[in-house]
Amino acid sequence: MCAATAGQRGRRVLVLERAKRIGKKILMSGGGRCNFTNYSVEADNFLSANAHFCKSALNRYTQWDFIELVGRYAIDYEERKHQQLFCRDSAKPILDMLENECLQAQVDIRTQCELNRVEHHESGGFTLHVEQQGRALTFGCVSLVVATGGLSIPTLGGSGLGYQLAEQFGMQLVPRRAGLVPFTFSDAIKPLCERLSGLAVDVSVSCNNRHFSEAMLFTHRGLSGPAMLQISSYWHNGDSISIDLLPALDATAWLLDEKQQQPRARLKTRLANQLPRALVTELQALWWPADDDTALAQMPDRLLREIGANLNAWQLKPSGTEGYRTAEVTLGGVSTDDISSKTMEAKACPGLYFVGEVVDVSGHLGGFNFQWAWSSGYAAGQFV
Numbered sequence: 001m002c003a004a005t006a007g008q009r010g011r012r013v014l015v016l017e018r019a020k021r022i023g024k025k026i027l028m029s030g031g032g033r034c035n036f037t038n039y040s041v042e043a044d045n046f047l048s049a050n051a052h053f054c055k056s057a058l059n060r061y062t063q064w065d066f067i068e069l070v071g072r073y074a075i076d077y078e079e080r081k082h083q084q085l086f087c088r089d090s091a092k093p094i095l096d097m098l099e100n101e102c103l104q105a106q107v108d109i110r111t112q113c114e115l116n117r118v119e120h121h122e123s124g125g126f127t128l129h130v131e132q133q134g135r136a137l138t139f140g141c142v143s144l145v146v147a148t149g150g151l152s153i154p155t156l157g158g159s160g161l162g163y164q165l166a167e168q169f170g171m172q173l174v175p176r177r178a179g180l181v182p183f184t185f186s187d188a189i190k191p192l193c194e195r196l197s198g199l200a201v202d203v204s205v206s207c208n209n210r211h212f213s214e215a216m217l218f219t220h221r222g223l224s225g226p227a228m229l230q231i232s233s234y235w236h237n238g239d240s241i242s243i244d245l246l247p248a249l250d251a252t253a254w255l256l257d258e259k260q261q262q263p264r265a266r267l268k269t270r271l272a273n274q275l276p277r278a279l280v281t282e283l284q285a286l287w288w289p290a291d292d293d294t295a296l297a298q299m300p301d302r303l304l305r306e307i308g309a310n311l312n313a314w315q316l317k318p319s320g321t322e323g324y325r326t327a328e329v330t331l332g333g334v335s336t337d338d339i340s341s342k343t344m345e346a347k348a349c350p351g352l353y354f355v356g357e358v359v360d361v362s363g364h365l366g367g368f369n370f371q372w373a374w375s376s377g378y379a380a381g382q383f384v
Helices: 002-008 024-032 055-060 063-072 092-104 161-168 189-195 226-232 251-261 267-271 277-287 301-312 368-381
Strands: 014-016 035-038 077-080 084-087 108-110 113-120 126-132 135-141 144-146 173-179 200-207 210-218 222-224 241-244 314-316 329-334 352-354
Touching: 002 092, 002 368, 014 135, 024 035, 024 092, 035 063, 035 368, 055 368, 063 092, 063 368, 113 161, 144 161, 161 173, 161 329, 189 222, 189 277, 200 226, 210 226, 222 226, 251 267, 251 301, 267 277, 277 301
Parallel strands: 014 108, 144 352
Antiparallel strands: 035 084, 077 084, 113 126, 126 135, 173 329, 200 210, 200 241, 210 222, 241 314
């Protein structure tokens, strides 16, 4: 996006790509269908030490601008839950579109380029020492844009190169950690998750005053699914998460009413009308193990209230996350204190720019990280 924008301004642009081919993350995103933006993009959809930093770029290149570009290329897309926009068939047309925008602007794209060293000249400009398939190359440039992404999914090229460059030029880094990532458990919840692996249920999850209502997926390592990925960005080691398994019900009031209306029924039987039977079996073993065959009429109100409270606020303490191996984003990064929100240029080093995930701006699940890439790339492309 930055290369195409700068090239269309008449700038001579070279893109150095580490991988064998461009856009690998675009092609694998959204299950191969690329959740390229969202109809509703707000600053509240992003995490950053400076909550206001992202507003300038997002306001100057909006989701509607990117949607208009997609429309120009007649790419077929669809809206899914939470106003997310996906390609209808595959992510490839988005990559082809961006590549074509670069070609039209005469951008030179070179793959399999490993950056070894960057020198900055007192008179301005940079010299880049690069290795391409065993050949040593040197490039000079007036403006250098760092669009390296973060540490997420190293198999797709995630690395700390952008952070090393920032430190080389004396810039501050906000501590990094994995975001939009599944949780793992080491206590009794781990075997429970293993037994329920593959089961999904709609929940509301909260942690540190943030909550998300989405699907939760049990895996053989712990908990995943959109709800868990979203809340993971707000979770820190040692925190508990609260899961509402019946977000549409006051579970305590419902259980007490069931006791009056269905006195001879078993709690497990009635609850199986609200939740998957396999999950109910596991919850029964956790919360009312001695009352498997007890009729609701014989269960004390105190116990039903306890079970109701657990159903609406199941407290779990993850032991960790799956880390950068599967994380969709890296939280933290190059401090926004050191970057102009208008131009994305380093304040202390004219000609040096940082865009996308390498910056301390991370989006929620739902197309927001792509929109930040488009917006911050466009913002820098206007000034390089």
